[in-house]
Amino acid sequence: MKFHLLASVAGLALVAGAANAELKFPVGEGPFSWDSYTAWADNAPDLSGQTVTVSGPWLNPEDGFFRDVLAYFEEATGAKAVYTGSDGFEQQIVIDAEAGSAPNIAVFPQPGLAAVLAAKGQMTPLGDDMRQWVTDNYAAGQSWVDLGTYPDQNGDPQFYGFFYNVNLKSLVWYSPDNFDDAGYEIPETMEELKALTEQIAADGDVPWCIGLGSGAATGWPATDWVEDMMLRTQSPEVYDQWVTNEIPFNDERVIEAIEEYGWFARNDAFVSGGSGAVASTDFRDSPKGMFTSPPQCYMHRQASFATAFFPEDVVPGEDADFFYLPGFAEKDLGNPVLGGGTVLAITDPTPGAEALMDFLTLPIASEVFMHQSGFLAPHTGVNLDAYRDGILRKQGEILLNATTFRFDGSDLMPAAVGAGTFWTGMVDYTGGKDAKAVADDIQKSWDALK
Numbered sequence: 119m120k121f122h123l124l125a126s127v128a129g130l131a132l133v134a135g136a137a138n139a140e141l142k143f144p145v146g147e148g149p150f151s152w153d154s155y156t157a158w159a160d161n162a163p164d165l166s167g168q169t170v171t172v173s174g175p176w177l178n179p180e181d182g183f184f185r186d187v188l189a190y191f192e193e194a195t196g197a198k199a200v201y202t203g204s205d206g207f208e209q210q211i212v213i214d215a216e217a218g219s220a221p222n223i224a225v226f227p228q229p230g231l232a233a234v235l236a237a238k239g240q241m242t243p244l245g246d247d248m249r250q251w252v253t254d255n256y257a258a259g260q261s262w263v264d265l266g267t268y269p270d271q272n273g274d275p276q277f278y279g280f281f282y283n284v285n286l287k288s289l290v291w292y293s294p295d296n297f298d299d300a301g302y303e304i305p306e307t308m309e310e311l312k313a314l315t316e317q318i319a320a321d322g323d324v325p326w327c328i329g330l331g332s333g334a335a336t337g338w339p340a341t342d343w344v345e346d347m348m349l350r351t352q353s354p355e356v357y358d359q360w361v362t363n364e365i366p367f368n369d370e371r372v373i374e375a376i377e378e379y380g381w382f383a384r385n386d387a388f389v390s391g392g393s394g395a396v397a398s399t400d401f402r403d404s405p406k407g408m409f410t411s412p413p414q415c416y417m418h419r420q421a422s423f424a425t426a427f428f429p430e431d432v433v434p435g436e437d438a439d440f441f442y443l444p445g446f447a448e449k450d451l452g453n454p455v456l457g458g459g460t461v462l463a464i465t466d467p468t469p470g471a472e473a474l475m476d477f478l479t480l481p482i483a484s485e486v487f488m489h490q491s492g493f494l495a496p497h498t499g500v501n502l503d504a505y506r507d508g509i510l511r512k513q514g515e516i517l518l519n520a521t522t523f524r525f526d527g528s529d530l531m532p533a534a535v536g537a538g539t540f541w542t543g544m545v546d547y548t549g550g551k552d553a554k555a556v557a558d559d560i561q562k563s564w565d566a567l568k
Contacts, residue, residue, distance in 0.1 A: 142186040149503035151481035159194035166196035170470040174225025175207040215240040222471035239271035242464040249277040261523040284459030287421040288443040307447040319387040327415035329404030337541030341528040347375040349454035350445045368557035376553045390415040402427040452521030539563040
């Protein structure tokens with residue numbers, strides 16, 4: 119039987135005991151946006167007896183956190199919401215869509231796969247109202263609209279999906295104790311970051327730990343560097359043209375970004391072990407040098423997941439902190455952010471699917487997830503106090519201050535390039551090969567796919 123939420127949280131608390139027994143966080147308690155949820159629930163459709171299916175890549179423990187979110191939708195509507203996670207999601211969703219048995223909603227780990235299904239007519243556009251909602255309610259809203267817009271089967275652009283649970287890559291990690299001991303300050307521009315790099319080297323220490331090793335995927339950390347440098351030297355439009363090969367990989371603007379990465383990585387005085395050790399150092403081992411005594415390096419550029427590779431006794435927020443990888447003051451390109459994330463789209467339209475997508479725009483739908491995990495939200499309506507810890511809150515603030523967001527470029531390129539020649543090319547470049555020669559080779563590999 120559907121539980122009708124009362125408009126007043128105070129009134130709701132009087133009757134919520136048994137009905138809310140399966141909700142992770144009691145309605146009205148904690149750092150959550152209950153008012154908007156109760157207002158939505160008061161007008162939610164009665165979906166009793168209906169089931170809404172969702173499939174995606176989240177496995178334990180993220181699948182449990184998402185089910186905690188879905189419980190509030192079930193409470194408000196009476197529907198049953200079923201999430202199924204799979205480590206083979208990318209292959210399974212294609213099979214299911216072709217067979218006409220797709221879930222109501224799919225959680226795509228990158229927009230490229232969503233675009234493939236959209237072009238086949240296997241997804242349902244979300245419409246102008248949802249597009250406008252993202253524009254108005256996401257920081258750098260137009261960036262997120264663009265990332266969720268793909269050509270339909272007639273080649274016409276349609277808004278198909280909005281991002282939910284993102285990760286942040288434009289970060290530089292450091293040890294506050296090391297910075298304090300040396301008297302170093304956090305740089306606010308790329309010019310200041312370069313000056314700090316030179317100062318640390320002049321002081322007889324090593325500024326950076328950089329590692330490209332990742333087994334068969336060796337080289338990908340350097341592609342992140344180059345993507346960040348593209349966003350700090352060129353406009354977002356040029357970045358988009360590069361990712362789609364509208365401008366060639368060996369364009370002088372791309373070469374400039376590669377060489378900006380090289381300014382840091384190819385100077386023996388700037389990297390731990392010298393530039394020759396960068397390609398052979400595993401990216402998971404690379405940040406550990408910041409926490410030795412004396413430190414082997416002072417800074418490490420890595421995504422928000424870097425804390426997973428810190429020594430066990432290092433406490434993020436105390437022993438380790440980060441700052442935003444700044445842009446060039448002279449370029450005046452705002453605060454671009456590089457990252458990734460999952461996009462939600464309707465693959466089998468039903469009234470329940472539409473209602474769930476509407477529910478997932480509520481702040482509470484992000485807050486319940488982010489209070490338990492590393493979930494990051496570009497949603498300007500979320501309560502930042504709902505973040506699990508101060509590190510995540512600070513990352514959330516960087517997202518909210520972004521003027522541009524762009525998805526990891528190598529993930530948007532054809533796999534033979536983005537997960538092939540771009541990776542190997544960056545290893546070659548880091549090892550001393552000329553940037554233009556590397557870019558020429560990568561472009562040849564792209565041409566071979568056309």
